[in-house]
Amino acid sequence: MRKHQKVADVVSNYSILALDDDPTMTLTLQTYFQRSGYHVDTENDPYQAIERVRTGHYDILLLDFLMTPICGDQVVEQIRSFNQDLFIILLTGHKSMAPPIKTIRDLEIQGYYEKSDRFDQLELLVESCIKSIKQMRTIQNYQKGLTKITETMPRIYSLRGREEVADALVQAAKELLDGRSGYLALQWKSLLEQPPAEQTGPYFIRSIGSPPLENLDSLFQQQIRQDIVQTEGNWVIAPIVNEKEITGYLGVQTEGAPQYYQRQLLEIFARQASSAVWNGMLRRLLIQKNEELVRANDVLRENYTQIISAMRLLVDTKDIYTRGHSDRVAYYAVRLAREMGRDEDFCERLRVAGLFHDIGKIGVPDEILFKDGRLTDEEYAKIKEHSANGARILSSLSRFQPIVPIVRAHHERMDGKGYPDGLRGEQIPLEARMIAVADSYDAMTSNRRYRSSLGQDRAVGELIAGKGSQFDATLVEVFLRVLQDKQRLQKDLADLEE
Numbered sequence: 001m002r003k004h005q006k007v008a009d010v011v012s013n014y015s016i017l018a019l020d021d022d023p024t025m026t027l028t029l030q031t032y033f034q035r036s037g038y039h040v041d042t043e044n045d046p047y048q049a050i051e052r053v054r055t056g057h058y059d060i061l062l063l064d065f066l067m068t069p070i071c072g073d074q075v076v077e078q079i080r081s082f083n084q085d086l087f088i089i090l091l092t093g094h095k096s097m098a099p100p101i102k103t104i105r106d107l108e109i110q111g112y113y114e115k116s117d118r119f120d121q122l123e124l125l126v127e128s129c130i131k132s133i134k135q136m137r138t139i140q141n142y143q144k145g146l147t148k149i150t151e152t153m154p155r156i157y158s159l160r161g162r163e164e165v166a167d168a169l170v171q172a173a174k175e176l177l178d179g180r181s182g183y184l185a186l187q188w189k190s191l192l193e194q195p196p197a198e199q200t201g202p203y204f205i206r207s208i209g210s211p212p213l214e215n216l217d218s219l220f221q222q223q224i225r226q227d228i229v230q231t232e233g234n235w236v237i238a239p240i241v242n243e244k245e246i247t248g249y250l251g252v253q254t255e256g257a258p259q260y261y262q263r264q265l266l267e268i269f270a271r272q273a274s275s276a277v278w279n280g281m282l283r284r285l286l287i288q289k290n291e292e293l294v295r296a297n298d299v300l301r302e303n304y305t306q307i308i309s310a311m312r313l314l315v316d317t318k319d320i321y322t323r324g325h326s327d328r329v330a331y332y333a334v335r336l337a338r339e340m341g342r343d344e345d346f347c348e349r350l351r352v353a354g355l356f357h358d359i360g361k362i363g364v365p366d367e368i369l370f371k372d373g374r375l376t377d378e379e380y381a382k383i384k385e386h387s388a389n390g391a392r393i394l395s396s397l398s399r400f401q402p403i404v405p406i407v408r409a410h411h412e413r414m415d416g417k418g419y420p421d422g423l424r425g426e427q428i429p430l431e432a433r434m435i436a437v438a439d440s441y442d443a444m445t446s447n448r449r450y451r452s453s454l455g456q457d458r459a460v461g462e463l464i465a466g467k468g469s470q471f472d473a474t475l476v477e478v479f480l481r482v483l484q485d486k487q488r489l490q491k492d493l494a495d496l497e498e
Contacts, residue, residue, distance in 0.1 A: 014130055015039045017056075019049040019063035019075070020091070025115075029062055032119050033126070046075045053079050053086060059133050060126060061088045065099065065112075073099050076107045084108070085136070087129040089122070091115055138261045145176055145265040153272050157279065162191070165280050166206035169250065169273045174208055176269055177236070177262045179252040181209025184273070185216050186240060190247030191281050203248075211235075211251060228263045236263055238270035242278055300399075307397075308355060325442055327496050330354030332438035333431075335482045335492075336475065350431050353403040357410045357435050360390030387411050388420040406431040410439060415469045433472040437463065437479050440471070456483070 016038050018029040026042035033040045041058070043049040046067055053061065061079070065072040072090055079086060090099070090112035104112065110129055113122045152172045159165045166184050174182040186204045203216055212233065229237045236258040240248035250270050254262060333354045337347050361369060364386055368379045375383065391408035394400040409423060409432035416424035444459035454462070460480065467473040483489065 014059045014133065015041070015057065016060045016062060016126070017049065017052060017058040018042045019046065019061065019067075019072075020044065021046070021064065021067040025064065025091075029119075033123075036123065038126075046070050046072075050075060050078050053083060059087060060129050061086055062091060062122075062126075063088065065090050065092045073103055073107060076109060080107055087133060089113055089125050089129070091122075138259075141259075141261050142265070145261070146268070148172075148176055149265075149269055149272060153276070156276050160280075160283070162204070162280060163206060165276060166204070169276060170206055170208050173250055173252050173266065173269055173273070176265055177252045177254050177258075179254050181207070181211050181253040183207035183211035183213065183251050184240070184248065185213065185251075186248035186277065190242055190245075191277075209253065211253070216249070228267050230258055230263070234258060236266055238266045240270060240277055241274045248277070307399075308352065324497060325446060326355045326358060328442045328446075328493065329357060329435060329438045331492060331496060332442060332479070332482070333434045336434050336438065336479050339478050339482050346431075349402055350406075350434060352400070353406040353410075353431055354435055354438065356390065356394060356400070356403065357407050357439060358386060358390065359393055359407070360386035360388065362393070363389045384411070384419050403431075405429050406435065408432075410435045412436070413470045414472055418470075433475055437471050437475050440466075441479070 016033055018026045018033075018040060019042075020026045020029075021044050023042075023044050026044060030040040030042050041052070043052060046063075046069070049061075049063070052058075063072045063075060067075075076088055076090075079088075088107075088109045090104070090109050091114075092112055093115055099112075103109075110132075111125045113125060149172075152168075156165060156168045156172065159168055166186075170182045170184050173179070173184075184206050188202055188204055191204060205213060207213070212231075212235065231237060234254045234257055235251055236254060237249050237251040239246045240250055250266070250273055252266060330351045331354075334347050334351050337350050342350075361383075364383060368375065368382055371379065387408055387410060391404045394407055395404045406429050408420065409428050412418035412421065412423040412428045412432060413436075414425055414428070414433075416422050418428075441459050441463060444454045444462060445456055447453050460483065463471060463476050463479070467476050
């Protein structure tokens with residue numbers, strides 16, 4: 001009895017349409033197969049049968065070959081124009097009346113049956129069709145499921161929040177299996193996170209419906225071999241794996257007993273879910289480390305700024321007459337760079353080089369640096385050492401390595417008569433050529449211990465006279481354009497003195 005009930009439950013999922021222009025025959029077929037548990041509809045008009053197939057759903061068509069107004073092969077030909085999946089069994093009164101084998105093949109007719117008083121052979125044909133249909137449905141369900149996984153995972157991978165990712169995984173798994181409920185349970189320790197204060201228990205859980213979560217401890221304790229498990233209540237559960245360690249479970253409750261293909265699909269999806277969970281954890285860890293790096297970089301930047309301020313103060317306190325000179329040189333050089341359209345990284349490097357271009361003067365003896373009269377050749381040679389000394393001082397700090405060549409070369413000349421290396425033309429770093437223009441202009445327009453300011457007009461004349469020999473001619477022309485914006489220059493220089 002139980003076996004018969006099981007068979008009836010299986011075949012009740014399949015529908016048959018019986019077509020014959022003899023009502024007695026269709027009624028007989030309906031009675032026989034309904035007794036076996038099938039759902040059977042009947043039709044005596046071939047054209048009506050075609051429309052019923054077009055608008056309804058049938059798995060198997062049993063039809064007579066010789067009918068009016070059209071025969072069975074003509075019915076099949078019309079049906080095949082819009083339905084390739086219907087299984088068809090042709091009924092004939094005698095073998096001699098059956099259509100040719102070629103016709104049966106061309107119309108994809110699954111078989112034919114010679115009418116008799118017994119339907120045993122016909123039932124075997126129907127059961128064979130049912131097996132094929134079941135296999136075809138399984139394949140189709142696999143294809144649909146794999147397509148759904150392929151379409152769903154990129155969207156889930158793009159999500160950021162832990163709850164958002166988990167909810168999407170549970171919803172996708174539930175839809176994949178046409179399930180009633182679902183849940184995702186992960187060990188907090190596997191997420192490299194501490195649970196929120198309001199969280200109780202060692203598991204991070206997201207669910208849809210009413211999942212049985214009381215057996216999570218036993219699931220984790222069993223540490224099953226990363227296999228699908230099936231529990232009471234039509235629950236199918238797959239492990240979430242971090243590398244080779246089980247860190248959680250993904251469960252779905254199906255409408256009926258889980259089918260084999262559903263178990264397989266959930267296993268495939270669970271692997272993808274494991275990757276999504278692992279990637280999410282790595283993303284959060286990366287964000288955390290990036291935030292730590294940002295904070296550390298802010299501290300380094302603050303320390304860097306403090307070092308700059310301290311070293312500037314050290315240079316400025318050396319000689320009250322040159323106080324503010326480095327600030328102004330840095331300002332003029334950056335204005336020149338921006339007039340040329342240079343990027344911010346370039347401008348920042350140039351600004352720092354301008355601030356430290358004279359740091360080597362710390363090593364010049366006070367009696368030479370503060371001398372009111374004319375310097376001797378030996379004393380001037382000592383002064384000229386400041387650019388090389390400045391480069392040597394800065395080279396001891398890795399953060400200042402990019403400006404070392406600039407500080408060393410800021411007294412080089414385009415004609416090769418500068419110091420300390422006698423560089424010529426474009427052998428001189430561009431930033432050093434820019435500082436040379438800014439440095440000379442500020443020196444000429446500032447009061448010094450040994451002379452008063454030359455004034456802007458005379459300083460501009462000296463720059464023009466030195467084009468191509470002492471200074472880069474193109475840079476001088478651009479700098480002259482900067483000097484034309486007198487109102488902005490006055491305001492910015494006033495701000496520097498505050």
